[in-house]
Every structure is written in structure tokens, then in C-alpha cells.
Amino acid sequence: MSLTGWLTEPRTGHGLRVATDDAGWARHDFPSLAAAALAVAGLLRHTGLRRGEVVSLLLVSPETFLAGFFGVLAAGGVVNPMPPPAGLGAGAAYPEQLTHLMRVAGTHTVLVDPHLAGTARSAAAAAGLAVTVLTVAGPDQPGDVRPGRPATPAVDDPTPPAGDEVALVQFTSGSSGHPRAVAIRADNLLANITAIRRWLDMGAADVTATWLPTYHDMGLIGCTLAPVLNQSDILAMRPDQFIRSPRRWLSCFGEWGATLTAAPTFGYAYAGRRIGPAELAGMDFSHWRAAIVGAERVSRRTLESFAALLGPHGFRTRTFLPAYGLAENTLVATGLHLAPPPVALRVAGELRPGEPVEVSAVEEVGTDPSADDDWLIGCGDARDGVAVTIVDDEGRPLPPDVVGEIALTGRSMAAGYHGADAPDAAFAEGRLRTGDHGFLHDGQLFVLGRAGDSLKVRGRNLYAEDLEARLAGVDGLSPERVVVLAGSAGHTPVLHALIRQRPGPWAAEVARILGREGGPGVRVRVLSVPAPAVARTTSGKPRRRPMFRAATDGSLPGEVLYDSAEPGAWPR
Amino acid sequence: MAEPVEVTVRQLVASMAPHPGGDVTDGQRLVDDLHFDSLALIELAVALERRFDLAPISDDEAMDVVTVADVVALVSQATG
Structure with missing residues (x-):
């Protein structure tokens, strides 16, 4: 499998549906997405982009983002998604943030929505970088690239990063001033996407629904790249569309037949809070196979409340797949298998590193909205090609049921932090020290939180x-x-x-x-x-x-x- | 509406701010002082649109909003 194999053999009759602001969906099938990506690749080659140079993306709509993302890879570039300005309150600080991101990423070229081109140019100038700014427009706008009407010849021989070449520079969600960027190799990306496809048993008939931003690792790799390489359908909403109407996200499953999704606990909590039983009339969730829950502490009460609300319409608690992952391991590290419901565990006494965990109760997650939140939720076991160990401060392995730091090895472990002067200790000796505390119990990983830094x-x-x-x-x-x-x-x-x-x-x-x-x-x-x-x-x-x-x-x-x-x- | 716009806006911001407790003042910044994150900011924008029956707030309008006073100005302008 290559990262761009689908570009030359796009599946017809399937692709991306993007939520419009008038409650409809705009269709972009895989052949049209591939043509747009190859047009972007043509333009990048025309501008003289060399292999391994970093191309940052400031593209809001999922279809232009996908064209940009795979266009960069097809041209042999390293792709770097960047966050667009985030609405109210963020405006004044944004140009400065963008300058910093460009410096960290070592941006060579930016592919940008036309309305952000000026901001990107000033940020590049402030960063002291000679950045080529190229606009990618929708069908009705002018831009350097127009899907279907390339100004330069489209690429017909994609030459994506392969093997141990870096393919993706992914920002972690850092504190405002100092985000870090992880250098993810082509083989990391392929290994993690393969792990996700096997974990979810993704087939040609699956439909993924997502409201997560594409510059975020879970939205990008889990909800976008995995289904694109699988060439199965995607229903994509923007975060603000989800916030405006969480019912619309649920209708993806209940009315449009979506089978797969991933979201942080917040997403399920928000939908559960905002939606009343009456709004679910006529929906059928019995085809919904996988709802990955990750990115932050998993709350038992949130899962049970959500399951109680949707249960009468065919939702099953076993659809929840609590998971643990991080950009330093490309994305996913562990996750619950498809069949069983999530497991909640209560511990007696304090949880201290190096000391055994005293489990006082183990229960299956059910449908009780008044469930108390003082439970840890199991995040399943290691996914394909990943190995999990719990280690002490010196890096020595600890047995099950003892608290320590979560360490990972395997094909998904990234090359390190991008642009760092020296290798980071987190990646030393072929093993990723995550900085998260946790323990293994009955084959599942339980995550406790950060370990001091x-x-x-x-x-x-x-x-x-x-x-x-x-x-x-x-x-x-x-x-x-x-x-x-x-x-x-x-x-x-x-x-x-x-x-x-x-x-x-x-x-x-x-x-x-x-x-x-x-x-x-x-x-x-x-x-x-x-x-x-x-x-x-x-x-x-x-x-x-x-x-x-x-x-x-x-x-x-x-x-x-x-x-x-x-x-x-x-x-x- | 019976109450002046600024009073309602301050109440709405206070009720939605991730930082609990205390009065909201005009000089406070949504992100740096009140800890709105990107999703909470969208929630706030949607709540403002609903409460004051506004058209969706555009990115350009939103860019200039940093403080509570900026929110009041945005809403006052839009409600004319």
C-alpha cells in the first residue's frame, strides 16, 4: 500500500459528503478528489518544490484540505496541516501564532484558502521565511489551483514519501505559545492507518462521520485518512456545525447510515446534553458499529447517559470504543475490541507510581445516566504493530496492576520532534516514553494522566x-x-x-x-x-x-x- | 428586550465561561482570562446568535473580538 495509491485508482460512486450551511450535503466523489489532488501536485512541481520540503496547509473545507493533503504527498512534499483562526477571541493573537507555527514547521510553501492568503503572507514575512504562498480555491472562486481546471499540468506519476521518509509534520495540541510538531514517517502513517482499518474491520460499505477538524490528529488520521485510503464514504461536518446542531451529527448515523466515528468525551457529553429524546424520533442507530472515545479522560457518566438517550433507537453500549493514543505514536496506541462493552474499574486507596493497584470493583458500562464518575474506563489493548509496557522512572518494565509510565514501541512510533536540535528523551532507545501514567489490568490499559512534566x-x-x-x-x-x-x-x-x-x-x-x-x-x-x-x-x-x-x-x-x-x- | 445588551452579554459570557465564578468585566479577554477554548468560543457565538437573533457571525467579524467589551460591541452593532 502506498499513501497515494488511491489517486490513480479512485473508486467511483463513493467519496466525501460535506455538510453545507443550508442543511444539505455537497458530494465530492473519489475521482474528483483525486483529480483535484493531482492538479495541486502539478502546481507544486511547477513551482519547483523539492522532495522533503514542508508544505503547510491552511485549508478549512474538507474537500480542499484533501486535495491539498494528497497533492503535497503526490508531489513528494512533506505535509503539515495548520489550524485556521478559531472564531471569537482568537483573532488578535492569530498572526503571531501562525508565525510561530511556520518557524517550528520550517514551512517552505503554504497552500491556503484565498481569504487567509494575506494573513499567511504577513506571518511568513514576520517569521523571516521565504515562503511560497499558493491559494487553493473552491469551484466558484479564483485561486492558483482550481479543482478540475488546473493552470499547470496535473501529475500522473505520484512520488509520495515512502519508507522512513517523513510524510507528515503534525502539531500536538500544545499550550497557545509553544506547540510541538511531530515528524511522522510514511511507514508510521501507513502502519497506523492499517491498524485502524483492522481494528474497526473497515469494509467497502462503511461510512465514517466526523465533525473533528482535519488539522487535529484524531480528525485527520482516524476520521479522514483511514476512510480515504479505504475508499469508503465520509460525512464531514465542521466543528461549528456540530456545536450549532449536534442532532445533525447524530442524524449521520440515525438517518444517513454512518457506521464509524471518533470524538473526544466532550462530543458525546455535548450531544447528550443538547438533544432531547423527541429530536431522535425516526432515527435508527442499529448500524452504528464503532464510536471511538479518546483524546481526554473517558467519563463513565457521559457514556452511560449517551447510551441511555440513544438506546431506545437501537444504539448499543458496545459501540463505544475507548482508546488511547497520541501524535508521537502517529495516532492510535490502544483501543477496545469491537465486540465487548467498555469496562469500568474502581480502585481502593491512592494510585502511586511503582505501587500495586487495589481493584475494588469491575463493571460493564451500561445505560444508567446517574452513574457515578469515580471510575476508570479501560482503553483496550495494543493495536496492530504497537506494544505497550508500563515502566518505572528508570525505564524498567513493571508487572500488570502496578502504576507506572506508559511506554510504546512499534511501527507507529514517530521519528521524533520535527526540527529539534537534539533527539528528545521521549524517543530515546527506540521506545516512546509517553509521559502518561497508567496500568494494565486484565489485558486492558487504564490511563491515569500526566506524570510530572x-x-x-x-x-x-x-x-x-x-x-x-x-x-x-x-x-x-x-x-x-x-x-x-x-x-x-x-x-x-x-x-x-x-x-x-x-x-x-x-x-x-x-x-x-x-x-x-x-x-x-x-x-x-x-x-x-x-x-x-x-x-x-x-x-x-x-x-x-x-x-x-x-x-x-x-x-x-x-x-x-x-x-x-x-x-x-x-x-x- | 428589557435589559441593556451589555448586561445580557455579560451574563451569557459568565454562564458559558469555562473559568467558574466571579463577575465578568468588560476588560477580560475571552481566551487568556476566561479560558474559552475553540469549542467553547463556538458555543458562545451560537448562543449569542440565538439570544439576539443574529445572522451567523463571520470569521472576519470574529477575528477582532478579544475582550468581553468587544463581544458587547459586536452584538450592539449587529442589533443596530
């Missing part, structure tokens, strides 16, 4: 290093005396700031900044600590994980200057 809040990663950089400007504080620890203690996300300085007025400002960066539900602690409290590696880097544990269980020496969980904490 970052944490995830509503799909957004906060990295300890970035937060340290944010604190660098605080008056009276020496940046080299600041260490931030980020992780989850039990279910609560926590940020600890360890400051090797005597208490001073800076503490309130540190608490305020971390409170703002963390947001609601994140506990913030500021400590003045003696020098020996800060553990470092031989190369001088902070050893955040052991310090995080010590700070969490109270064994770290020092004076607590602020704790948002304590009564009388200063207002944020």
Missing part, C-alpha cells in the same frame, strides 16, 4: 517548561531558580512551582500566572524550597517526576506560600 486540560497540553518560561518575567524572581511541576494527583490536575528563593512578593504573581495558565479545576501550589529539594539529571535538567511525587505526597522540604486548595488562598 505536563498536564492536559480539555484537550490542551500544558508543558512545565513553557510555564517556567512564562514565569521568567516576574519581578524579583531569578528564572534559573524556578522549577514548575505539572501532573495529575489522583483525578486532580496540579501545578507546583518550586522556587529556590526566600519568600517574597513574587509569590502572588507566580500564583496568579499559573492560575491563569492552568484554568479552572487545576490546583496551584507555590513553594519556597531549599536547593537540595531540586533534583537534577547529570546533564542539569530537572528530574520532574520524582519531585512531582514528593511535592504531591508532602515529602518535599520547603515552605508552602500558596495553595489554591487551601481556605484563605489569595484570590486569583
Whole structure:
């Protein structure tokens, strides 16, 4: 299988249907999508794009995005999806964000919607990059590429990245200022797409429905690339269309026969909250085979409420496939098999790294909307070509039912972070250290959260290093005396700031900044600590994980200057 | 509608802000201070359109909205 094989043998009568704003669907069959992609490839070759150069995409509509994505690959380029501006509130910061993204990606060319061309040009200029900006237009607009009417000869001999060549530079959902980009090789991408197709037992009659943005790994690889390489139908909505009408997403399954989807817990929670039983009249969900739940902590109550709402219309709880994955492993790592319902597990006592888990109850997920949320949901076992181990701080494997860091090996493990000066420790020795804590129980992976150097809040990663950089400007504080620890203690996300300085007025400002960066539900602690409290590696880097544990269980020496969980904490 | 636009807008923003509690003030930024993420911002836009019977808010209009005061201005303009 090659990444662009379908371009020269597109399946007729099937393809992409894109939700229009008048409640209809616009059809783009695989032959027309392939022609548009080959036209883009022709233009890129005409501009002199060389093999391995990075082409960034700023394309909102799924059909132009697909033409751009496969056009870049067919021309031998490395494709890099970028987020378009995200509506209200994001505008002013967007040009600066785009400049930063282009620098990180090392953008050579941008394929852009006409209305974003000016923004892309200014961002490239600000980044100091000589970027070629090419517009890709819809059928009724002018642009450098027009689907079906190429200005340059279309490519008829696609030469996509292959083997260990990098094919995709994928941004992780980082904190606003400092996203990371993962270099995903052609063989990684093919291995992960194959794993997804086998996992879901994807066939020619399947229909995938999605509202996830295509620049996001789950929306891109799980909901778009897997069905395109499978040449099966896709129903695509934009996120704002889903937010406006979650019923429309459900109608993909209940009325249009969609069988597969993936979404974060939020998507199922939002649809369950916004839709009443009466709106489901006439819908039939008995053909819905797989609803992948991933990207954030899986909530038992959300799954049961959703299943209770849709159950009378043929939805089965076993349709839910809780999963675990990350861009550093291309996308999917583990996921529940198709047949059984998800498993919920309750543990007694504290969950500590290196210590055994005491399981007090195991239940199948059912249809009780009042289900309590103090359960962990099993994310299945390793998918094809992936191996999962739980390891201790030194990387030694731990047995089942013991908490440790989730480590992955296999064909889906990416090459590393794109453009990094030195290989990142996360990818050392042929093994991906995910930075997530978890344990294996009865063959399934249970994910607990971040292990000390970052944490995830509503799909957004906060990295300890970035937060340290944010604190660098605080008056009276020496940046080299600041260490931030980020992780989850039990279910609560926590940020600890360890400051090797005597208490001073800076503490309130540190608490305020971390409170703002963390947001609601994140506990913030500021400590003045003696020098020996800060553990470092031989190369001088902070050893955040052991310090995080010590700070969490109270064994770290020092004076607590602020704790948002304590009564009388200063207002944020 | 009985209440001035700005009062209703502030209430709506407060009820939808991921950052709980406290009064919403005009100077607060939706993303940096109130922690709206991209999906929450879309939810807010849809809620504003419904509440004030507005046409869908375009990307160009949305680009300039950073603070609560900007939201008030956007809605005031659109409702004329």
C-alpha cells in the first residue's frame, strides 16, 4: 500500500459528503478528489518544490484540505496541516501564532484558502521565511489551483514519501505559545492507518462521520485518512456545525447510515446534553458499529447517559470504543475490541507510581445516566504493530496492576520532534516514553494522566517548561531558580512551582500566572524550597517526576506560600 | 428586550465561561482570562446568535473580538 495509491485508482460512486450551511450535503466523489489532488501536485512541481520540503496547509473545507493533503504527498512534499483562526477571541493573537507555527514547521510553501492568503503572507514575512504562498480555491472562486481546471499540468506519476521518509509534520495540541510538531514517517502513517482499518474491520460499505477538524490528529488520521485510503464514504461536518446542531451529527448515523466515528468525551457529553429524546424520533442507530472515545479522560457518566438517550433507537453500549493514543505514536496506541462493552474499574486507596493497584470493583458500562464518575474506563489493548509496557522512572518494565509510565514501541512510533536540535528523551532507545501514567489490568490499559512534566486540560497540553518560561518575567524572581511541576494527583490536575528563593512578593504573581495558565479545576501550589529539594539529571535538567511525587505526597522540604486548595488562598 | 445588551452579554459570557465564578468585566479577554477554548468560543457565538437573533457571525467579524467589551460591541452593532 502506498499513501497515494488511491489517486490513480479512485473508486467511483463513493467519496466525501460535506455538510453545507443550508442543511444539505455537497458530494465530492473519489475521482474528483483525486483529480483535484493531482492538479495541486502539478502546481507544486511547477513551482519547483523539492522532495522533503514542508508544505503547510491552511485549508478549512474538507474537500480542499484533501486535495491539498494528497497533492503535497503526490508531489513528494512533506505535509503539515495548520489550524485556521478559531472564531471569537482568537483573532488578535492569530498572526503571531501562525508565525510561530511556520518557524517550528520550517514551512517552505503554504497552500491556503484565498481569504487567509494575506494573513499567511504577513506571518511568513514576520517569521523571516521565504515562503511560497499558493491559494487553493473552491469551484466558484479564483485561486492558483482550481479543482478540475488546473493552470499547470496535473501529475500522473505520484512520488509520495515512502519508507522512513517523513510524510507528515503534525502539531500536538500544545499550550497557545509553544506547540510541538511531530515528524511522522510514511511507514508510521501507513502502519497506523492499517491498524485502524483492522481494528474497526473497515469494509467497502462503511461510512465514517466526523465533525473533528482535519488539522487535529484524531480528525485527520482516524476520521479522514483511514476512510480515504479505504475508499469508503465520509460525512464531514465542521466543528461549528456540530456545536450549532449536534442532532445533525447524530442524524449521520440515525438517518444517513454512518457506521464509524471518533470524538473526544466532550462530543458525546455535548450531544447528550443538547438533544432531547423527541429530536431522535425516526432515527435508527442499529448500524452504528464503532464510536471511538479518546483524546481526554473517558467519563463513565457521559457514556452511560449517551447510551441511555440513544438506546431506545437501537444504539448499543458496545459501540463505544475507548482508546488511547497520541501524535508521537502517529495516532492510535490502544483501543477496545469491537465486540465487548467498555469496562469500568474502581480502585481502593491512592494510585502511586511503582505501587500495586487495589481493584475494588469491575463493571460493564451500561445505560444508567446517574452513574457515578469515580471510575476508570479501560482503553483496550495494543493495536496492530504497537506494544505497550508500563515502566518505572528508570525505564524498567513493571508487572500488570502496578502504576507506572506508559511506554510504546512499534511501527507507529514517530521519528521524533520535527526540527529539534537534539533527539528528545521521549524517543530515546527506540521506545516512546509517553509521559502518561497508567496500568494494565486484565489485558486492558487504564490511563491515569500526566506524570510530572505536563498536564492536559480539555484537550490542551500544558508543558512545565513553557510555564517556567512564562514565569521568567516576574519581578524579583531569578528564572534559573524556578522549577514548575505539572501532573495529575489522583483525578486532580496540579501545578507546583518550586522556587529556590526566600519568600517574597513574587509569590502572588507566580500564583496568579499559573492560575491563569492552568484554568479552572487545576490546583496551584507555590513553594519556597531549599536547593537540595531540586533534583537534577547529570546533564542539569530537572528530574520532574520524582519531585512531582514528593511535592504531591508532602515529602518535599520547603515552605508552602500558596495553595489554591487551601481556605484563605489569595484570590486569583 | 428589557435589559441593556451589555448586561445580557455579560451574563451569557459568565454562564458559558469555562473559568467558574466571579463577575465578568468588560476588560477580560475571552481566551487568556476566561479560558474559552475553540469549542467553547463556538458555543458562545451560537448562543449569542440565538439570544439576539443574529445572522451567523463571520470569521472576519470574529477575528477582532478579544475582550468581553468587544463581544458587547459586536452584538450592539449587529442589533443596530
